[in-house]
Amino acid sequence: MALLVIDDLAKTYDKVTALTGINLSVEAGEFVTLLGPSGSGKTTLLMSLAGFTTPSKGTIRLDGKDITHVDPEDRNFGFVFQGYALFPHLSVANNIAFSLRVRKWEKARIAARVAEMLSLVGLDNLAERKPRELSGGQQQRVAIARALAFGPRILLLDEPLSALDRMLRETMQKELRRLHRETGVTFVYVTHDQEEAIAMSDRIAVFNHGRIIEIGPPRGLYKKPSTRFVAGFLGENNFLSGQRADDDETMVEAFGTRFGSTYVKGRRERPGDSLTVWVRPEDIRIGQATGDEIGFRATVVENSFVGALERILLRTATGEEMVATLRSEVAVAAGQVVDCRIDPSAIGVLPNEESHP
Amino acid sequence: MRNFKTTALLLTVPASLVAIGLYAAPILQVLALSLTEPKLGFANYQSLFANAAVGRVVMTTLKVSVMTTVLTVLASYIVAFAIIHMSAGWRRISLFLVLVPFWISVLVRAFSWITILRRRGVLNSALMEAGVISTPLDLVYNLLGVTIGMVHYMMPFAILLLYANLSDIDRRIMQAARSLGARPATIFWRVWLPLSLPGIALATLFVFVFSLGFLVTPALLGAGKTLMIAEYISVQISSTSRWDLATSLSTMLLLVVGIIVFAAMRSPALRAAFVARPQQ
Numbered sequence A: 001m002a003l004l005v006i007d008d009l010a011k012t013y014d015k016v017t018a019l020t021g022i023n024l025s026v027e028a029g030e031f032v033t034l035l036g037p038s039g040s041g042k043t044t045l046l047m048s049l050a051g052f053t054t055p056s057k058g059t060i061r062l063d064g065k066d067i068t069h070v071d072p073e074d075r076n077f078g079f080v081f082q083g084y085a086l087f088p089h090l091s092v093a094n095n096i097a098f099s100l101r102v103r104k105w106e107k108a109r110i111a112a113r114v115a116e117m118l119s120l121v122g123l124d125n126l127a128e129r130k131p132r133e134l135s136g137g138q139q140q141r142v143a144i145a146r147a148l149a150f151g152p153r154i155l156l157l158d159e160p161l162s163a164l165d166r167m168l169r170e171t172m173q174k175e176l177r178r179l180h181r182e183t184g185v186t187f188v189y190v191t192h193d194q195e196e197a198i199a200m201s202d203r204i205a206v207f208n209h210g211r212i213i214e215i216g217p218p219r220g221l222y223k224k225p226s227t228r229f230v231a232g233f234l235g236e237n238n239f240l241s242g243q244r245a246d247d248d249e250t251m252v253e254a255f256g257t258r259f260g261s262t263y264v265k266g267r268r269e270r271p272g273d274s275l276t277v278w279v280r281p282e283d284i285r286i287g288q289a290t291g292d293e294i295g296f297r298a299t300v301v302e303n304s305f306v307g308a309l310e311r312i313l314l315r316t317a318t319g320e321e322m323v324a325t326l327r328s329e330v331a332v333a334a335g336q337v338v339d340c341r342i343d344p345s346a347i348g349v350l351p352n353e354e355s356h357p
Numbered sequence B: 001m002r003n004f005k006t007t008a009l010l011l012t013v014p015a016s017l018v019a020i021g022l023y024a025a026p027i028l029q030v031l032a033l034s035l036t037e038p039k040l041g042f043a044n045y046q047s048l049f050a051n052a053a054v055g056r057v058v059m060t061t062l063k064v065s066v067m068t069t070v071l072t073v074l075a076s077y078i079v080a081f082a083i084i085h086m087s088a089g090w091r092r093i094s095l096f097l098v099l100v101p102f103w104i105s106v107l108v109r110a111f112s113w114i115t116i117l118r119r120r121g122v123l124n125s126a127l128m129e130a131g132v133i134s135t136p137l138d139l140v141y142n143l144l145g146v147t148i149g150m151v152h153y154m155m156p157f158a159i160l161l162l163y164a165n166l167s168d169i170d171r172r173i174m175q176a177a178r179s180l181g182a183r184p185a186t187i188f189w190r191v192w193l194p195l196s197l198p199g200i201a202l203a204t205l206f207v208f209v210f211s212l213g214f215l216v217t218p219a220l221l222g223a224g225k226t227l228m229i230a231e232y233i234s235v236q237i238s239s240t241s242r243w244d245l246a247t248s249l250s251t252m253l254l255l256v257v258g259i260i261v262f263a264a265m266r267s268p269a270l271r272a273a274f275v276a277r278p279q280q
Helices: A042-050 A092-102 A107-120 A136-148 A166-183 A194-200 A218-223 A228-233 B002-011 B013-036 B043-050 B052-084 B088-103 B106-117 B122-129 B143-167 B172-179 B184-212 B216-222 B229-238 B243-265 B268-274
Strands: A004-013 A016-026 A031-035 A057-062 A078-080 A154-158 A186-191 A203-208 A211-216 A238-244 A251-254 A257-260 A274-279 A284-286 A294-306 A309-316 A321-327 A337-342 A347-351
Touching: A004 A042, A016 A042, A016 A211, A031 A042, A031 A194, A042 A154, A042 A186, A042 A203, A078 A136, A078 B172, A092 A107, A092 A136, A107 A136, A107 A166, A136 A154, A136 A166, A166 A186, A166 A194, A186 A194, A194 A218, A203 A218, A203 A228, A211 A218, A211 A228, A228 A238, A228 A274, A228 A347, A238 A321, A251 A274, A257 A294, A284 A321, A294 A321, B002 B013, B013 B043, B013 B243, B043 B052, B043 B243, B052 B088, B052 B143, B052 B184, B052 B229, B088 B143, B106 B122, B106 B143, B106 B216, B143 B184, B143 B216, B172 B184, B184 B243, B184 B268, B216 B229, B229 B243, B243 B268
Parallel strands: A031 A186, A031 A203, A078 A154, A154 A186
Antiparallel strands: A004 A016, A004 A057, A203 A211, A238 A251, A238 A274, A251 A257, A274 A347, A284 A337, A294 A309, A294 A337, A309 A321
């Protein structure tokens, strides 16, 4: 049975719906990320898990026990706050010891645990510093050590890396994954940064307008999203209009070519129905199509060198534009008409948003 | 830029002249008088320490000021703490109510307290009619009355000082404490109180220093029986024309207040109150 089960959770403020119909199970030891744009409800869910927000409807169960209305101080969940919320008047060691003193651990045991936590996050020689004497990354580590000290089974993290610069963020991502691996604690992580979510999570729950749009492992959501929102929110994507071929319901017509799409089979569409076709920039290649590859011609509108890759803006026969990222050794110039090829498995076909239930 | 700075500096000249003319010069004159009246020397200061009446007045002043400070800061902390926990609407109403006394003259407030507290005043009559007491209580024209009036006068200042300090504290820190398993009492003693020490120190200093020089309230509610320094000085000047005593006592008061403020500002808590905390 899953460690944490969220069942039909909803939260309404006055007349504003912050969360609705949330169902989510988290397995012990999992790293689950709640991903979404700001105001999508991900933080409201995290606050409900922590007990700081009381849901209007639904239940949260831990090990089968209903904890929906248990006070935060009785949940024994670790929480890493955005901006860390360290105790400014306490030293690093005393910040970490706070939860242990509250639990009336013996002195020697507290000292041992604090030392253990300090070495876990690599802050052994900063025990006596005050939070304001630490860098952002160090404060972050203290916040994590403090939240893990009392041995919670679940660690909730609210955008913990958002205040850090890019380089530090990548280091801390690795650090968090290491801590997740070493401690075996279940992580529920909130972020609006899709790269961060993809890089760290076992599973991602993508939020929009107070709902979970899709849940799944990063690879699956990236490669086979079943909604336009997720296809556009995770990674870069090109959206093009297409339609079901009039003469063959297994065929799709788009950007001046037609191809069979196994991905659409089983959808209830009629010939001639309009569709959205997506293809990721890195899946478009230059050259003659071979085998079952989809080939089409496009005009290069502009290209820009971005280091390892060349970013090319293409205009298709239907007049739509798409971005392709190619390895830099491929030389194309603006105005040139080029042959392009795409592996059929890389193409996604989605019903148009209007026809989506 | 240079021109702008010169103009800006020039703009401060009128205010500076007023401040020097109406504030600094008289103080210097008081100092001069204390050293020259009736003849040059420190004789006036020496006699201050030998004067038993002055000793009694100083003791009364200290007693009233300490009581006022403790009661004011305690009560104001409770009010400020409650206000920051209110919803935005109630907070506005409460802060407005805190400010109301500022519009009422200190004289009116002192007389109001007399009507409430005197032997045949509102409170005693009510208590006697209710049968709680048989003889009226001495609530005014003594240490108690003076303290009540002064606490009432000082509370809005202290509430606002403490409110400013408390509302600066990041509330996520309290959430963090809860997530770590702390219950409300623990959070208060281990987090709220230490974090509000700068505000408490500032309010304490402010109220104490202000209380030392209080004139109107102790004069009316003490009715000459509970005599504090400011009133004593005033009597020396206007009734007995003892300029030597009045000026030397004034200078001493100024000096003591200066030393207290200087010493207090060196304490870590007060220094923290004046240093902007980095917002996280």
